[in-house]
Amino acid sequence: MSMLDGHEAERKTREQIEAEAELFGPLTSSVRSLIDATVMTDAAPEHIVRARALVEEAAALLDSRRMSAPFGTKWSADGTRRSWGNAVIGLRNPIAPLLEVAYEDGLASAEADLGAAYEGPPGLVHGGVVALLLDQILGGAADHAGVPGMTGTLTVRYRKGTRLGPVRVTARVDRVEGVKTFAVGRVHTADGLCAEAEGIFVLPREVRDMVAEMGRPQ
Numbered sequence: 001m002s003m004l005d006g007h008e009a010e011r012k013t014r015e016q017i018e019a020e021a022e023l024f025g026p027l028t029s030s031v032r033s034l035i036d037a038t039v040m041t042d043a044a045p046e047h048i049v050r051a052r053a054l055v056e057e058a059a060a061l062l063d064s065r066r067m068s069a070p071f072g073t074k075w076s077a078d079g080t081r082r083s084w085g086n087a088v089i090g091l092r093n094p095i096a097p098l099l100e101v102a103y104e105d106g107l108a109s110a111e112a113d114l115g116a117a118y119e120g121p122p123g124l125v126h127g128g129v130v131a132l133l134l135d136q137i138l139g140g141a142a143d144h145a146g147v148p149g150m151t152g153t154l155t156v157r158y159r160k161g162t163r164l165g166p167v168r169v170t171a172r173v174d175r176v177e178g179v180k181t182f183a184v185g186r187v188h189t190a191d192g193l194c195a196e197a198e199g200i201f202v203l204p205r206e207v208r209d210m211v212a213e214m215g216r217p218q
């Protein structure tokens with residue numbers, strides 16, 4: 001599996017894509033609520049047994065036809081792309097905290113509301129989830145700056161526990177050295193700065209080779 005796999009050009013119109021978003025977005029949102037309810041429920045045992053049967057029925061319905069591969073990245077003719085399976089920003093992924101990343105003046109920023117499903121230490125966000133958010137937003141900052149890459153190294157400094165609830169994550173490109181993009185980012189809550197990170201994003205050799213190949217005169 002390489003960085004070049006899983007990318008697909010699609011012929012769908014904007015209207016078709018919007019219709020898909022209207023179909024799948026609410027499903028994802030409902031399943032996200034279900035995840036939270038599953039973690040937090042204190043319902044009576046018979047309600048839990050009944051809920052399980054309903055969930056299994058829903059899963060069987062959804063599973064009645066499956067895509068042949070995970071969603072990947074789909075590119076439209078107008079250059080827009082969809083990574084709807086992505087673990088952080090995927091519109092079709094109910095475990096994604098669904099960061100909606102905004103880019104302004106070189107700064108990538110996003111907010112998320114991390115509920116009980118993301119708990120690590122009591123009342124606090126799991127450190128791996130903090131790293132997950134940082135990986136995505138640092139990678140997004142590199143991508144948006146036109147110097148994308150795969151995460152080679154991600155270094156996270158956890159300054160204080162990240163309380164469950166609203167978080168703000170930010171990132172920017174610090175510098176570019178050859179094929180390596182160095183990005184830095186932070187996680188804040190109402191308690192202040194909780195984590196800082198530096199990531200080194202490397203444009204893989206095969207992509208470099210492909211770019212060099214395409215750039216060659218005929």
Ligand SMILES: CCCCCCCCCC(=O)SCCNC(=O)CCNC(=O)[C@H](O)C(C)(C)COP(=O)(O)OP(=O)(O)OC[C@H]1O[C@@H](n2cnc3c(N)ncnc32)[C@H](O)[C@@H]1OP(=O)(O)O
Nearest residue numbers: 135136139140143150151152153178179200202203204205
């Ligand atoms: C909206 C969309 C936004 C998208 C955001 C996405 C965010 C999420 C990103 C991810 O989660 S990516 C998934 C996790 N990462 C991986 O799976 C990467 C797995 N590793 C690899 O694919 C390769 O090891 C890697 C591309 C990182 C490097 O392979 P190369 O064959 O291109 O490296 P090469 O040996 O040619 O070295 C090129 C340069 O990179 C440096 N380098 C290589 N591996 C490195 C590494 N791991 N960390 C830091 N630097 C590294 C290496 O020293 C060298 O530096 P110099 O040019 O200065 O000599």
